[in-house]
Amino acid sequence: MTKKTSPVPATAAAAIASFLSGMDVLIVNVALPTIASELGGDMAVQQWVVDGYTLLFAALLLLSGSLADRFGAKRVFMAGTALFGAASLFCSFAGSMAALVAGRCMLGVASALILPASMSLINEANPDPRRRAWALALWGAGGASASAVGPMLGGLLTPIHWSLVFVINMPFCLFILVIAPYIRMSPKRPARFDWVGQTLSLAGLAALVAGIIEVGSLGFAHPVTLLLLAMGVAALAAFAWSQSKVAAPMMPLGLFRVRGMQVALQIGFIMIFNWYGMVFICTMFLQNQLGMGAFAAGLVFVPSAFVTIVGNLVGGRIITARGSQFSITLGLCIMIIGFAFEFLSPTPIPVWAIATGLSVVGFGAAITTPAAAGVVLASVDGSQAGIASAMFNTFRQVGGAIGVAVFGVVATFVPSLDVALRSVFLASALLLVYTLAFEALRWRER
Missing domain, CATH: 1.20.1250.20 (MFS general substrate transporter like domains)
Incomplete structure (x- = not known):
């Protein structure tokens, strides 16, 4: 006989994860001037502190959804949560802007793993349509409120020390990992990966965003800027073409x-x-x-x-x-x-x-x-x-x-x-x- 599990731990974990992934997009904004004064960096570098997160987050969402299907939503969700906590700790000890941007990229990967899997966990834990609607509303409210709460928390924590805008993530991650045993294991489902599409989309978005940022640093006519923009457009065009040819397109x-x-x-x-x-x-x-x-x-x-x-x-x-x-x-x-x-x-x-x-x-x-x-x-x-x-x-x-x-x-x-x-x-x-x-x-x- 299958042991019945409560939907509350899965719903709570998913809502917290939704809040975290949304909050981390913007919590760092208020801290950027302070970080730049301590670690250095011009406007372009500060843009990468934000976009290192959002770019990886965006580019890997579709792949992460397939991973959640193939390996089980709970496994991918917990792996993403652990990586989110580790990346937050890495960012808090960053001694240079380069290290901070690398840490923010890791946080973006972690968020991409967490978000699609969190929605799957809610569906699995709440088979009753009415309870599922309530759980999804809670999940959505977490993400929606985070974009406004993030800058506010950044302003509260930065005067103490800018590293706290990353440290604050860790108690949430630990809470999710502690309640993990009470979340039912997710089933595995066959899923095909569009590796060509994923590679082209990531390369195209990275080059396009980098090219736009470098317009401000190097100017539009600079060879590096033009090369990045051309690479971005070409890779995204190739991505669009590939989606009409592969058996299981990601988009x-x-x-x-x-x-x-x-x-x-x-x-x-x-x-x-x-x-x-x-x-x-x-x-x-x-x-x-x-x-x-x-x-x-x-x-x-x-x-x-x-x-x-x-x-x-x-x-x-x-x-x-x-x-x-x-x-x-x-x-x-x-x-x-x-x-x-x-x-x-x-x-x-x-x-x-x-x-x-x-x-x-x-x-x-x-x-x-x-x-x-x-x-x-x-x-x-x-x-x-x-x-x-x-x-x-x-x-x-x-x-x-x-x-x-x-x-x-x-x-x-x-x-x-x-x-x-x-x-x-x-x-x-x-x-x-x-x-x-x-x-x-x-x-x-x-």
């Missing part, structure tokens, strides 16, 4: 013809492109131009952290009452208002205006994200739900990596960080206006 091209997927993937990419880029430049502006300490800069993000949590709760009710299409439209409009408000603020942009704008944008994002995820699942049949969700999350993380790279380059070419931040707000608002128009046209064609 089936047919899904791009589904209208709901077109809308959701674009929303996911642009929203995180805007948010990650904005937080990166915002923390630089608050500390380097306004002269705020890390603690004070972190407090600017506190209102948006709470508003985002409220937005997740409200967003679920709006989706239930009015549907995903209405929720997406409403959320995008709220975000556009938030970015426009910040762009039109006096010069230099006041701290209260930044905090208010961040809160408005965060509230809109909290309404839009779960609705877009719902559109993904509603647009494909059950056999493609896993790969469609993985594509959505991949596009979001790729958007974040490119957003930091692009907006970091903008900051190197404009006369001040105030102008850079204002440029970010304007660009973000215009991109969302385009997304809103695209969404309206695609829904009208249905």
Whole structure:
């Protein structure tokens, strides 16, 4: 007789992992000026501290989902958790920027292992649909709130010592490993790996992001910059071609013809492109131009952290009452208002205006994200739900990596960080206006 296990340990572990993987994207932002003053490094190096994480995270998500199927979600989840703790410890003792970037890359690999497996653990531990819906809501809330809580925690911990923004991960990892024996072992399933596609996508994304970052350091016309950009475009083009030829593609091209997927993937990419880029430049502006300490800069993000949590709760009710299409439209409009408000603020942009704008944008994002995820699942049949969700999350993380790279380059070419931040707000608002128009046209064609 099979021993019955409680779903609580698996659900708790998955929710914590979702929070960790989201938090580590942005917790380091507030600490970057302090880290740079101690370890050295220009704007490009600081961009790599952020993008070393997001790039590996994004590029390996699809492969990690296949690993979870083949070797069992619990095994991959625990391996990722152990690596996350070890990489966090490595980062906390980093004595140079090169070592820190290497540690951040390891953290990105660990997050890629954790996130898809955590969702599988929830499905396995909660066979009842109602309990599963509750568990997935908890998992989603962990990830959504982390993007706002991360900068806040970074501001609280950096004044003590910047290494604590990495040390804080370890108690969470240890807790997950302690409750591991109470999580049921996952089944293994046959899974085929698209090694050609994985290699090309990783090489293409790395070269493309590196090329964008080097535009700010070396200039667009520099041979190294041009070579990196050309390599990135060529590798990504080869990746797209390979996906139409292999038997088990990691990113089936047919899904791009589904209208709901077109809308959701674009929303996911642009929203995180805007948010990650904005937080990166915002923390630089608050500390380097306004002269705020890390603690004070972190407090600017506190209102948006709470508003985002409220937005997740409200967003679920709006989706239930009015549907995903209405929720997406409403959320995008709220975000556009938030970015426009910040762009039109006096010069230099006041701290209260930044905090208010961040809160408005965060509230809109909290309404839009779960609705877009719902559109993904509603647009494909059950056999493609896993790969469609993985594509959505991949596009979001790729958007974040490119957003930091692009907006970091903008900051190197404009006369001040105030102008850079204002440029970010304007660009973000215009991109969302385009997304809103695209969404309206695609829904009208249905």
